[in-house]
Amino acid sequence: MATEHSKSSARIMIAPAVFVLLVWMLVPLCMTLYFSFADYRPLRATFDAWIGFDNYVSFLTSSSFLSSVVTTLQMVAGILVITIGGGVMLALLLDQPMFGQGIVRILVIGPFFVMPTVSALVWKNMFFNVDNGLFSYLFKFFGAQPYDFLSQAPLLSIIVIVAWQWLPFATLILLTAVQSLSSEQIEAAEMDGASPLSRFWHIILPHLSRAITVVILIQTIFLLSIFAEIFVTTNGAFGTRTLTYLVYQRVLESQNIGLGSAGGIIAVILANIVAIFLMRIVGKNLDN
Amino acid sequence: MGRITLDKVQKKFGDVEVIPPLDLTVEDGEFVVFVGPSGCGKSTLLRLIAGLEDVTGGEIRIDGKPATDLPPAKRGLAMVFQSYALYPHMSVRKNIAFPMKMAGMDKAEQDRRIAKAAEALNLTDYLDRRPGQLSGGQRQRVAIGRAIVREPAAFLFDEPLSNLDAALRVGMRLEISELHKRLDTTMIYVTHDQVEAMTMADKIVVLRAGHIEQVGSPLELYHAPRNTFVAGFIGSPKMNLMGGEAAKRHDAATIGIRPEHLDVVDGGGTFIGKVGVSEHLGSDTFFHVHIPEMGEPMTVRAGGEVGLRHGDTIHLTPQADKIHRFDEKGLRIE
Secondary structure (H helix, E strand, O other), X not given: OOOHHHHHHHHHHHHHHHHHHHHHHHHHHHHHHHHHOOEEEHHHOEEEOOOOOHHHHHHXXXXXXXXXXXXXXXXXXXXXXHHHHHHHHHHHHHHOXXXXXXXXXXXXXXXXXXXHHHHHHHHHHHHHOOOOOHHHHHHHHOOOOOOOHHHHOHHHHHHHHHHHHHHXXXXXXHHHHHHOOOHHHHHHHHHOOOOHHHHHHHHHHHHHHHHHHHHHHHHHHHHOOOOHHHHHHXXXXXXXXXXXXXXXXXXXXXXXXXXXXXXXXXXXXXXXHHHHHHHHHHHHHHHO | OOOEEEEEEEEEEOOXXXXXXXXXXXXXXXXXXXXXXXXXXXXXXXXXXXXXXXXXXEEEEEOOEEOXXXXXXXXXXXXXXXXXXXXXXXXXXXXXXXXXXXXXXXXHHHHHHHHHHHHHOOOHHHOOOOHHHOOHHHHHHHHHHHHHOOOOOEEEEEOOOOOOOHHHHHHHHHHHHHHHHHHOOEEEEEEOOHXXXXXXXXXXXXXXXXXXXXXXXXXXXXXXXXXXXXXHHOOOOOOEEEOXXXXXXXXXXXXXXXXXXXXXXXXOOOXXXXXXXXXXXXXXXXXXXXXXXXXXXXXXXXXXXXXXXXXXXXEEEEOHHHOEEEOOOOEEEO
């Protein structure tokens, strides 16, 4: 892209793609904005194109809003802790030379290829089910009372399911980071008298910090919109209603498109605030 | 104190014997250089001494105490790596402090030693920078600083200058030699560059395929190479080795004459050839002389101003007492 000519032709070439992306993003966003200021309840045949900020006020002041934000944050934080903690450990394990390394690495990536609905169903019916779940058998084997995960600890159950899906992603990124650490640095630390634990703490973990921030950034963006896992397992009951799920309920269960759209716009704003903070942290971390 | 003794030390990787059983003693305060072509096992030998590799057989003793099964940190040795292996996320100060921090030394003593090392190595102004902000030579000095503060029994250097440019290499070579004189601590230095070996060492260990070919002071190796390998490896430019008729006249299978021991004469020389490429260094000129009965061109050192050009005929006579003779096995004949 050196000459003026090639620059302008490049612009013309990418214009269609940019146009399509813009339309795909702008049209739904504008429609949501439009509906969020309207009283639009199709089943009651109500349509009032402008009711001001009424929808926003009622969405923000309802008791479910704050609790859904808290639930969302708890869920995202829980999943991040598990995937990053587990990911670091798995990456260190997979970095060790072992028999069948290639196969093991492919198997570890496996869960990432299972679609969310399916994995949630598998966990719900195969592991968490009180009567036939594998965990129930395990509890009974040790003579304990089977535990109904999904109704006793629903938030934790969903965190476990989603963390299982995202663990491979974190592991993969962290594994490449672990592999890029020069062996001479570890050997130097060994000569300097660092124990395996302090080698991890002083050398390996700082080396991984960039990769960890990247994982946090990407995962947070995706995790804010978790839906299928909640829909399939608890249906938003027992304190597992996230902001995304609340918007869904307002639109489809209450058939209040205006209120749901207002919720959607609020969710977009909140997600952007989170993203801006994360980008700042990542930017700082990537600089040096 | 830092006397290191290797007794029948052997290393195998699987079935491949990298270092056949080998004996060597490094005296306290000595500057020993391991030199040899790539893949000769010199770095492996250093890593065995450091404890980064396990020996397959034999024993390593440091100051008379068995060290074969000690972990690297317990051997009291410090190592400077080829890539320097500085910790990129720590400042220079923290890098240098790391071994002391790991040893649990008290803060005041740490600061005192850091200040002393920084002053000795001209790093005082850079203590708060990260390694990424330093030049190659400065990084090298930080790596040495990190080794000094531990006050080790011996320093191990693994090709520390190979990542530096030529001018800096000469400077660092002097600095390391100077450091050795000042600290008077044992140093073991690995290099493939025979010039580094000749200029720095008290004792050179020439290795080939894990075998020690010869051990001796630089001048011993220069004046009395034990075999043709050492003869060809030590000295720059390389010694001219020739067999056949020329060697038979001296009752040997091979004779060797260094470029500096060949005189250019006006006529009636032992060898008559044509001048090929000539390298002018100002103080010296090296001629590559093609002699019909010999396969490889001979290298000759002449003074700075010799009026010979490409294609000219040249007469050469070796200095009779500087001819090295070797038998069929390549061993020196006295």
